[in-house]
Amino acid sequence: MSEDYKVADISLAEFGRKEIDIAQHEMPGLMAIRDKYAAEQPLKDVRIMGSLHMTIQTAVLIETLVALGAKVRWCSCNIFSTQDHAAAAIAATGVPVFAWKGESLEEYWWCTERALNFGDGQGPELIVDDGGDATLLIHKGYQLENGDRSFVDSEGGSLEEGVIKDLLKNLNEKQPQRWHGVVADWHGVSEETTTGVHRLYQMVEAGELLIPAINVNDSVTKSKFDNLYGCRESLLDGIKRATDVMIAGKVGVVCGYGDVGKGCAQALKGMGAQVIVSEVDPICALQATMEGFRVMPVEDSLGIGDIYVTTTGNKDIITPRSHAWHERSGHRL
Amino acid sequence: MRGMKDQAIVCNIGHFDNEIQMEALDESDAVKTNIKPQVDKYTFPGGNEIFMLAEGRLVNLGCATGHPSFVMSNSFANQTLAQIDLWKNKGKYENKVYLLSKELDEEVARLHLEKIGAKLTVLSKEQADYIGVDVTGPFKPAHYRY
Numbered sequence: 001m002s003e004d005y006k007v008a009d010i011s012l013a014e015f016g017r018k019e020i021d022i023a024q025h026e027m028p029g030l031m032a033i034r035d036k037y038a039a040e041q042p043l044k045d046v047r048i049m050g051s052l053h054m055t056i057q058t059a060v061l062i063e064t065l066v067a068l069g070a071k072v073r074w075c076s077c078n079i080f081s082t083q084d085h086a087a088a089a090i091a092a093t094g095v096p097v098f099a100w101k102g103e104s105l106e107e108y109w110w111c112t113e114r115a116l117n118f119g120d121g122q123g124p125e126l127i128v129d130d131g132g133d134a135t136l137l138i139h140k141g142y143q144l145e146n147g148d149r150s151f152v153d154s155e156g157g158s159l160e161e162g163v164i165k166d167l168l169k170n171l172n173e174k175q176p177q178r179w180h181g182v183v184a185d186w187h188g189v190s191e192e193t194t195t196g197v198h199r200l201y202q203m204v205e206a207g208e209l210l211i212p213a214i215n216v217n218d219s220v221t222k223s224k225f226d227n228l229y230g231c232r233e234s235l236l237d238g239i240k241r242a243t244d245v246m247i248a249g250k251v252g253v254v255c256g257y258g259d260v261g262k263g264c265a266q267a268l269k270g271m272g273a274q275v276i277v278s279e280v281d282p283i284c285a286l287q288a289t290m291e292g293f294r295v296m297p298v299e300d301s302l303g304i305g306d307i308y309v310t311t312t313g314n315k316d317i318i319t320p321r322s323h324a325w326h327e328r329s330g331h332r333l
Numbered sequence: 334m335r336g337m338k339d340q341a342i343v344c345n346i347g348h349f350d351n352e353i354q355m356e357a358l359d360e361s362d363a364v365k366t367n368i369k370p371q372v373d374k375y376t377f378p379g380g381n382e383i384f385m386l387a388e389g390r391l392v393n394l395g396c397a398t399g400h401p402s403f404v405m406s407n408s409f410a411n412q413t414l415a416q417i418d419l420w421k422n423k424g425k426y427e428n429k430v431y432l433l434s435k436e437l438d439e440e441v442a443r444l445h446l447e448k449i450g451a452k453l454t455v456l457s458k459e460q461a462d463y464i465g466v467d468v469t470g471p472f473k474p475a476h477y478r479y
Contacts, residue, residue, distance in 0.1 A: 027403065027406035057399065057400070057402050080390055126419055195348035212419065212428055215431065216433070225404050229404050235393055237397035238387070242371065256347065305341060310352035313347045317353065320358045
């Protein structure tokens, strides 16, 4: 039998372990929870699946769940977000991880399915989700098994939707009751992010949610910290590593002024950029003006903006066609 | 994107890659040149170029290593407490969306203060009574927005 994990390079485990050790010192909340609950083992033998960026920080989360007794399987929730040394270090401890940096869409959903498969037809009893992809896959598979083919047979949608539909149809042929078996043992999901929480509320509204969910995103110590102060540091880290561009003197255009947008705008301003914000919500727009930012639609920033950052959680914010739209509006670029 | 300044940088830190219409961009007349992993240049027929980071997916995780550990400790402490809560109360919750209690939210914050050298002020009983809270919290009503 082949190994029950798939990572880019298992030999990176030692490097990953060194960075996990460093991260533990910066993660006092998780370490305190380990201290408090390790003896009690509140998650003893609970099958937990996680779909959340397989980074060094997530490694500390996984090892916290394991320290509390859980049996964990993991995948990333983004094709580029895995840190291969983190994945290797976790796989080396015997926790099945299916994640590497630079997955194809087919590989990504294969990883999700593998992480959901605890063997002998068993699925997870709890899920840690980020963006709701694991929850989505189970719900869509469950619907299909109920004879509802509206999703898998629907036309159009993104490339990624096509991949999900193919995966579900294939699974359905091989294991027609797979997801009903999973749902029977599934007791809940805790969702990490704004987008996933939005999906959950939509499912409740439609009467489709199959399990209880905890909205972790809207804990104050999550959305008012991770989304705001996290992005305030990691946005420019990403832009700098990618481009080495000088931020000072540039015009940054931040699309959306929620918690993430606020953090991004502050970061750009802090490094000396001028900042323009686009917003649909008058309250957030007014907040942006009170911080000294110009507020205008993206279209009006064309020809001015040097760095565009989308933070909205909505779709179609920046399009290739902006120019045509702008020409129609009569402005010269 | 066609109308952006030459050499503009475009990235997404929302959640999914559909904030920027990547599929439409890739099907457009712009010519794509890979610079390095997760950095692509698109050249429009008029000659202006833009840089797309992480193929429109999360730039902080695609081009760097995501958020720092300290802030993620807050998020993941919430995740861990949520998992414990779901398991402890299995069979009791309806198929709805719940929030963690304010007590747990305050506890997560409290766990992070010592590390960065912050020391909390403690309310006197009289002060706590005056604003109608317990000395140990929670300190704010549910509708408080922080």
